Each structure stands twice: as C-alpha cells, then as structure tokens.
Amino acid sequence: MNNRLSRSFARLPQPVGRMSHLSAAVRWDWRWCLLVALACVCYVGFALSPSSYAAGLEMLGQPVTGTILGSARGIRSDEWMVLTPYMQIAVENDFATANSISPYQESLRTFQALPLRDWALLFKPYHWGFIVAPPAYGYSFYFFFLAAAFIVGWALFVRKLGLSVWVSVPIAVALYFSQYVQAWWTTNAGAFALAPWVALAWMYSGNRLARIGLTAYAILVWLLSCAYPPFLYSIALAIGFLILGFRRDAIRVGTLFDATVAGSIALALFIGYFHELIDVMQQTVYPGRRIAASGGVGLERLLGHLAPTALINGYEPLPRFTNSNACEIAVLSTLLPLFAVCLADHRRFRAWMQDHRWSIFAILVGLGVFAAWMFLSVNPLIARVSGLYLVPPARALVGFGLLVNILAAAYLAIAGVRVSTVRALLLAGAAAGAVAVKYLLGDGSISGTFSRLDLVPLAAVVVVLGGMAIVHSANARTVLVCWVAAGANLAMFGLFNPVQVAHPIFNLDRELVRSTLLERGAVLDERGTLVAPGHYGALIAGAGISSINHVLYAPQLDFFRGYFGDMEPARFNEIFNRYAHVSVIEGSEPVLMAADSVGVPFGVMAGRMERALTPKPExxxxxxxxxxxxxxxxxxxxxxxxxxxxxxxxxxxxxxxxxxxxxxxxxxxxxxxxxxxxxxxxxxxxxxxxxxxxxxxxxxxxxxxxxxxxxxxxxxxxxxxxxxxxxxxxxxxxxxxxxxxxxxxxxxxxx
Known part of the structure; x- marks a missing residue:
C-alpha cells in the first residue's frame, strides 16, 4: 500500500508552475464536467437546499417536514424570513416585477436576485431552473448552481495563480465549508461564489473582444446576484491583491483598459436596471446613510484563523463574547495556516522567495490593509478614497481570510511538507495549546466551552501525522495536508446549514396558514389584508396572503402616510424611510425598533382605533x-x-x-x-x-x-x-x- 501510493504520486512531473512543484497533469476536462453534472442531477433531483425555512413552517403552523440533515438555524432569519419568502412571492406572481398580492404593491426588483420575467434574467443563470422546472426544483438548482460555482470558480482561480489542480480543488472545498462562508451563505451565496469568475473572465488570454464581453457578463451576473457592497468590495480587494502578488503578468495596459470597458458596460446595465431603486435607497435613513468606520474587531479573531473552533462552543460564541452570535463570531478559517506553520519546509520557501519578493510583499500589504481596517483607527479621508468605508470591519474578515488561507496553501505547495519528530510534536503541541487557550477564553466549565467540533482539529492532526507515516512522496504529502484541511472544515461546518427538501417550501396550505394566524389573534382589515400581531418577516406574504406584516426592501412612504399622515415629518421619515421588517405591535404609535425593524400599531392598521398623537410614557x-x-x-x-x-x-x-x-x-x-x-x-x-x-x-x-x-x-x-x-x-x-x-x-x- 505504501509503495503503491508513493509510486502513484511519484509519476507526477517535476516543478512546472510559477508557484508550485505539484503537477498540472490533472486538467479541467469532460470528466470534471461529468462529475458536476452528476452531482447536479442528484442534488436537484431530490430538490435539496440549505434553507432554514423549517423555522418558518413552524411559525406559520405548517407541518415541519423535509429536513434530512441538520436543523434550521434561527440566526439565518434573513434567509428563511426574507429571501426565501420573496422567492415564494415571485412564484406566486408568476415572476412578474411587482407584487400584485401585497397591499404595498412593492417592486420585486430588489438587490437580492429574484427570478423575474425581465431582461435581467439573461444575467441570472442561477435562476434559469425556475423557467423549466417546478419551483422546488428551481430553488434547489439556485443553491446548487452557486455551490458549484463557488468550488469550481475558486479552484480555477487558485489554479490560475499557479497551483496544481491537486491543491486548488481541496482549497476551494475548504473555503466553501469554512465557518464564515457557511454562516453567511444562504443570503450572500452569489457574492461569495461568483467573484472568482470575474477574475477568470478578465484573465482570459484569447480574443480581446471576447475578454471584454465575458468580463462584462461576469461582473453583471455577480452584481445582480447579491448587490451587498461590503462583501463585494472585500472579496474584490482580496482577489486584486492575489493577482498583484502572483499574476502580475496579467496586469498590462491592454488588460486594464479591457477591464475598464467591461466594468463600464456592466455598471451601465446595472444602473439601468436598478436606477429607480438606487434613487430611492440613496435617500433612505437606512441603509442610505450607512458609512462604516474602522476598528472594533477583537484581536481574538486572529486566533480563530489558526484554530477554527477557538471562539465558539458548537456554533455559538463563547460566553465571554456577549455582544455576538453564530454569524458575527465567524471567521473564514481552515487548518491550512496551522499546517503551513508547523509542517512546511521553510528553507525551501525562503529560497523561492529570493526571486519572488514582490509576491510576498503584495500579499503582506493586502493583509496589512485588511488588518488595519479591522483592528485600528483609519483616517476617514483614507477610508473614502480607498473605498473601505463601504465595508464594516467585521465584513472585511472574508477578504482577510481569503488572503490568509490561499497564502497558506501556496506556502505549502511551494515549500513542500517536511516530517520530523520535532515538527510532529510542534503540530500536536499547537493543537493542544489551542485547546488550552480556548479554556482560558471560556467560562471555566467544560460544557460551556467545548463541543464535539473541538475534536475535529485534533483528529485532523492525528490523520495528517498518520498519513505521513504511510505516504512518503513529497507531492502526495502536500495533497494529503490540503485534503485533510478540507475534510476538517466539512466535518466542523458542513451542517451549519441543514439539508432541507424544497417541496414543503412551495407547497404551503394557504388556508391552514390563514386560519392558524386568525386563531392567534390576527384580523382582516376592510380590504381583506391580514394584520397579525408579532414579527413574521415576509413569511405571511411568502405564503401568498396579503399582509401588513412584511419585509420592505424599499420604503413605502405613501402607503404609511395613509395611516400616519399627521406625524411630525422628520419623525415619520426617520421611522419609515428605510429598509425594514414591518411588525405589528401593541400601542398607538409606530416605533423604530432597530435600524431595519419598524413596529406599527395593531389597532391602527386593523382600522379599530384612532392613533394617539403622543405615546404613553413610562x-x-x-x-x-x-x-x-x-x-x-x-x-x-x-x-x-x-x-x-x-x-x-x-x-x-x-x-x-x-x-x-x-x-x-x-x-x-x-x-x-x-x-x-x-x-x-x-x-x-x-x-x-x-x-x-x-x-x-x-x-x-x-x-x-x-x-x-x-x-x-x-x-x-x-x-x-x-x-x-x-x-x-x-x-x-x-x-x-x-x-x-x-x-x-x-x-x-x-x-
């Protein structure tokens, strides 16, 4: 067995790439396409999804069915309370561009892509499944397309940087199953998955017109999928530093000109599609006035990049991180940095670096930029000029993590892996040290600090060290380390999002939903619109029921003036001129409950009382x-x-x-x-x-x-x-x- 593995990897040619001594012999050919197609048939054929909508089924009084693995995450409410209901709304309206069922008659052209019958559908390939298949399968195809686009796209991009397919594929898998990506995946999948395809299109070395066209198409597809600037800018900045570091040959006057032309075309089409929404949102209190300031990210996040479970118990923050949750505590981490520090042949890397100082300098500058923005105070003028004001510091973790992990993988591929007793003890000691540090960060109890996830890094260390005893080829050892890191992330965070069959999402019993809500105290106003006490997000609207309870991507000022027209204008604007979850509350006055949450009084919305002009103080x-x-x-x-x-x-x-x-x-x-x-x-x-x-x-x-x-x-x-x-x-x-x-x-x- 030993010899067979060694001979297998020994057949790989000697160093050929810019960065890696691993072979490029395994290429992207029809076999990879066949593998992706087979996965698509299996995933979409069973209408699977990573949705947490089971929580929505429970809130609506529906049978909670279809969860195969894992469980619904309440923290993913921006998916199961907003995005998924809006996809239901698009289906209920036969993919029209406005919600004719809603009392708000809101536009469905939102900054999160929905399957709509307009020209932008040409630039939403992830939604093409809705055209040819029932909605449950279209929904499943949406998530499969983006998952496949993530893994294939990042693998190809890392391959373009000079790493072998043997290394680039496990890196992409490890990134996909990282804590940060999985924690934010279900509503930001497009931002994560489609970014590398923009770089790949721009790095296309064929006909210039084709490069411009492909790049413009890729940019517009990316922007339309999830127009959330913090993630878009952070990832784009990281990709820019990686190209600057490892593929400076791609940066020429001609290619920069092509990028400018392609970007201008894509931006013009984006603005043309969203110009009305952009005009409205620029005037909103939230998010129109939102400008990020630097700093505020705890230095403990650096520990999370070496030990992925160091800051969490299960998926939740350790008790000391009180003002956080499972998403906000996340970092984009793998075990690759730890393996690189403990196992890489540092002398070999230093020899490589003699001829590639610029590469390391560019990546270190990138890491410095992200670190300064997250941990330090940056002059607001610099933030404006650099564009970092678009990125809340905690969102910069995605760009920082991409740089850290791709650099660690490159380090391993360039330097190779050396095995010795000292190195084995160093790796085992680092893993044990991470456990000790985590105990110090915890609340002093074992159950309040550790979970089964903490066993995975320890098991990964055992597998790596055991594998080194079996595999002797330097190339094979590097591949082994990369795949162990990918497997560890899969084991730790692969079920952060559940495996949920999509059929129950699109087969709701509307009358049962309505009767359940009426039994809970909801009423119908004179127009037949449901007014349900409580917070439902867009769940009721997603069930195809006209409801005051909703999530409004854009303000509906005219609608609310009909109820609160005598409010002082500045206060009315402050409350309603924003992206908002609209909840129904007790009292007689509308209330701003959070930057994205508005409470409207039950009696007024139901037409059962006049609004008092002043709230009753306490x-x-x-x-x-x-x-x-x-x-x-x-x-x-x-x-x-x-x-x-x-x-x-x-x-x-x-x-x-x-x-x-x-x-x-x-x-x-x-x-x-x-x-x-x-x-x-x-x-x-x-x-x-x-x-x-x-x-x-x-x-x-x-x-x-x-x-x-x-x-x-x-x-x-x-x-x-x-x-x-x-x-x-x-x-x-x-x-x-x-x-x-x-x-x-x-x-x-x-x-």
Whole structure:
C-alpha cells in the first residue's frame, strides 16, 4: 500500500508552475464536467437546499417536514424570513416585477436576485431552473448552481495563480465549508461564489473582444446576484491583491483598459436596471446613510484563523463574547495556516522567495490593509478614497481570510511538507495549546466551552501525522495536508446549514396558514389584508396572503402616510424611510425598533382605533444617575441603534438592553450637561430575539428628553439597571461603550 501510493504520486512531473512543484497533469476536462453534472442531477433531483425555512413552517403552523440533515438555524432569519419568502412571492406572481398580492404593491426588483420575467434574467443563470422546472426544483438548482460555482470558480482561480489542480480543488472545498462562508451563505451565496469568475473572465488570454464581453457578463451576473457592497468590495480587494502578488503578468495596459470597458458596460446595465431603486435607497435613513468606520474587531479573531473552533462552543460564541452570535463570531478559517506553520519546509520557501519578493510583499500589504481596517483607527479621508468605508470591519474578515488561507496553501505547495519528530510534536503541541487557550477564553466549565467540533482539529492532526507515516512522496504529502484541511472544515461546518427538501417550501396550505394566524389573534382589515400581531418577516406574504406584516426592501412612504399622515415629518421619515421588517405591535404609535425593524400599531392598521398623537410614557422605568456610571469591562452589552439630538438639546434614542424588563429594571442615564423631561417607553424587539436570544423579545426601549446645556463636550451615558445596580452596558452607533460625547454624533432633525 505504501509503495503503491508513493509510486502513484511519484509519476507526477517535476516543478512546472510559477508557484508550485505539484503537477498540472490533472486538467479541467469532460470528466470534471461529468462529475458536476452528476452531482447536479442528484442534488436537484431530490430538490435539496440549505434553507432554514423549517423555522418558518413552524411559525406559520405548517407541518415541519423535509429536513434530512441538520436543523434550521434561527440566526439565518434573513434567509428563511426574507429571501426565501420573496422567492415564494415571485412564484406566486408568476415572476412578474411587482407584487400584485401585497397591499404595498412593492417592486420585486430588489438587490437580492429574484427570478423575474425581465431582461435581467439573461444575467441570472442561477435562476434559469425556475423557467423549466417546478419551483422546488428551481430553488434547489439556485443553491446548487452557486455551490458549484463557488468550488469550481475558486479552484480555477487558485489554479490560475499557479497551483496544481491537486491543491486548488481541496482549497476551494475548504473555503466553501469554512465557518464564515457557511454562516453567511444562504443570503450572500452569489457574492461569495461568483467573484472568482470575474477574475477568470478578465484573465482570459484569447480574443480581446471576447475578454471584454465575458468580463462584462461576469461582473453583471455577480452584481445582480447579491448587490451587498461590503462583501463585494472585500472579496474584490482580496482577489486584486492575489493577482498583484502572483499574476502580475496579467496586469498590462491592454488588460486594464479591457477591464475598464467591461466594468463600464456592466455598471451601465446595472444602473439601468436598478436606477429607480438606487434613487430611492440613496435617500433612505437606512441603509442610505450607512458609512462604516474602522476598528472594533477583537484581536481574538486572529486566533480563530489558526484554530477554527477557538471562539465558539458548537456554533455559538463563547460566553465571554456577549455582544455576538453564530454569524458575527465567524471567521473564514481552515487548518491550512496551522499546517503551513508547523509542517512546511521553510528553507525551501525562503529560497523561492529570493526571486519572488514582490509576491510576498503584495500579499503582506493586502493583509496589512485588511488588518488595519479591522483592528485600528483609519483616517476617514483614507477610508473614502480607498473605498473601505463601504465595508464594516467585521465584513472585511472574508477578504482577510481569503488572503490568509490561499497564502497558506501556496506556502505549502511551494515549500513542500517536511516530517520530523520535532515538527510532529510542534503540530500536536499547537493543537493542544489551542485547546488550552480556548479554556482560558471560556467560562471555566467544560460544557460551556467545548463541543464535539473541538475534536475535529485534533483528529485532523492525528490523520495528517498518520498519513505521513504511510505516504512518503513529497507531492502526495502536500495533497494529503490540503485534503485533510478540507475534510476538517466539512466535518466542523458542513451542517451549519441543514439539508432541507424544497417541496414543503412551495407547497404551503394557504388556508391552514390563514386560519392558524386568525386563531392567534390576527384580523382582516376592510380590504381583506391580514394584520397579525408579532414579527413574521415576509413569511405571511411568502405564503401568498396579503399582509401588513412584511419585509420592505424599499420604503413605502405613501402607503404609511395613509395611516400616519399627521406625524411630525422628520419623525415619520426617520421611522419609515428605510429598509425594514414591518411588525405589528401593541400601542398607538409606530416605533423604530432597530435600524431595519419598524413596529406599527395593531389597532391602527386593523382600522379599530384612532392613533394617539403622543405615546404613553413610562417614567418609572428611567433613572437619572447622579454620578457617571462605573462599568466592569466584562459586562454584557446592549446596543443603542439610533440616536438623534437637535440644536436645542432635545434627544431621542432607541436601542435594546440585556436587562430584562420588570419592576426592578430601569434605563439609567447620566450627562454632565444635566437632563429634564426624560421619558422612556419599552418596545418589543423580535429582531433581537431572532438574532441574539429569545429571552430578549421585549428588550427594546425608546428614551426621549432634553439636555439642559448641550455642547460638543457634553457626555451622555446609558446603562441597564437591575435593582439599582448596573447590569447592562450599551454600545453606541459610533462604537463607544456606555458613554459617548455629543461631538462624536451627527446632529439631526428634531426627534
């Protein structure tokens, strides 16, 4: 067995590539296409998907069926509450460009691609399955197409950088099953999967007109799939640094000109398709005014790039990372960096580097740019000029992770793998050290710190070291290490998203949904529109029922003016001029519950009461503190989502607290300017309940009042109090904790 494996890999030719001494003998030919086609037949034939819509079935009172592996993830509510229902809406409207069933009559041309019968469908190949097959199969094809595009695209791109197919395929698999990609996959798949195809089209070495056409097509397909700038820009920047480092020969005046032409064509078509939506969204409060500031990402994320499970227990953050969740804690990590540090032949790499200093310099500059944006304070002017202001620092982790892992794979391929007792002990010690460090980061308990996922890196180390004893070919050992890293990610994060059959998603019993909601207290208004107390996202609309409860990609100001036309204009604009989940709540006033969540009063929407012009305050739930609060560093965080202060000192802030509401629970405020007429109102926060914890369903609050003598030096502090003691600290929109200076905030209209 030993000799057969060695002889098999020994047949590979000697060094041929720019970066790798591995063979290019295995090429992309009909056998690879046949393999992808066979996988497509199996996956789509059974109408499989990674959707967490089973959670939606439960909310709608439908039988929860079709989950084959894994379980629905509540944290993926942007998929099962928004994207998937919108695909149902497109099907219900026979792929028209407007939702004729909805009371909002909203356009279905959204920045997340939907299968619509318009000219843009030519640039949505992932949706072509809806044209020729029932919706469950079209939905399944959508996810299969993007998964295949990710693995094949990144494998081909890494191959273009100079690595062998033997290495590029496991790298692509490892990236696909990385924590970050899987945590964000189901609504951002297009941004991740289609990016390498833009680079591949641009690097096409044939006819220039063909290169321009292919690149323009690839760019537009990518932009239409998921027009979310943070991911698009972060990934594009990483690809740019990789090309600059390893394929400078592709960067010429002619190819740059071709890229400019192709980009201009794609951008013109994109703007032509979305010009109305772009005009509207630029004027919104959210996300139109959103500008990212640098810093705020914890340095512990670097540990996560060496030990993928170091920051999580199961898929959830360790208890010390209180202001986080399974998605926000994720990093794009594999075991490749750890293997490269412990097993690569560093002397061989240093010899290679003598002739390739520019390659390493370019990649290190790229890593430095991402690290500075995530961990440090960057001048806002530099952020504007560089475009980094488009990328919240936590979203830059995807670009940083791509650079780290592809560089680690290149390092292994260039240097090769050396085995010795010292190296084996170093690898085993590093794996054990990661376990020890994680215990220090945990809460002191085994069950609260470790899960079965932590066994996978340890098992991977055993497999690698055991494999080295069997495989003696240097080439084979490099391939072994890459595939072990890919297998480890599959074992750790392969079931973050479930395997869900799509048939139940598109075969809802509409009347059962309607009767279930009516039994729960929903009513029909005079137009027959359902008004259901609670937070349902777009689930009810996705079931084909006209509903006030919805998710609006674009504001519907005219619709809401019909109900709240006498509101003060600035406040009306602040609440409704945004992308928003529309929930139905108790009370008589609309409430901004989060940057993307609006609550509208049940009685008003159902036509059963007149709207009161002023909300009923709850003065007993606010405490004006005599001293600046002293807050422990490890105290749990709530959040101030929105804050407005006018020139007269009138302020209004909205947020949520981890201190549960109750008789002994208050919002504590302190300011060196003094305050008066301060009122607080508790509001439900179903969005926080879905994203953070179900215990926080009623964690929201709105505070209004006056500062007596406001100035740029005025400091305002907000905390959650339980029995008079500080129980929750708050993070402000500018990133400051507990207290903020008014000079750091933008002055707005009167609240």
């Amino acid at each position: 003065p007993e739930q606010v405490a004006l503190m005599s001293e600046r609060p002293d807050v422990a560093a490890d105290l749990a965080n709530g959040h101030i989502d929105d804050m407005i202060i006018d020139q007269h000192g009138r302020f209004r802030l909205a947020g949520w607290s981890r201190t549960p509401p109750g008789a002994q629970s208050m919002i504590g405020l302190w300011s060196n300017a003094g305050m008066q007429d301060v009122l607080v109102k508790r509001v439900p926060r179903p969005d926080v309940a879905a994203a953070v914890s179900t215990a926080l369903a009623h964690s929201g609050f709105i505070v209004e009042g006056f500062l007596e003598d406001p100035s740029a030096d005025t400091e305002l502090c907000v905390v959650g109090l339980a029995s008079g003691a500080v129980d929750t600290t708050m993070v402000f929109p500018d990133g400051s904790r507990t207290c903020t200076h008014l000079g750091m905030l933008d002055k707005g209209e009167s609240p």
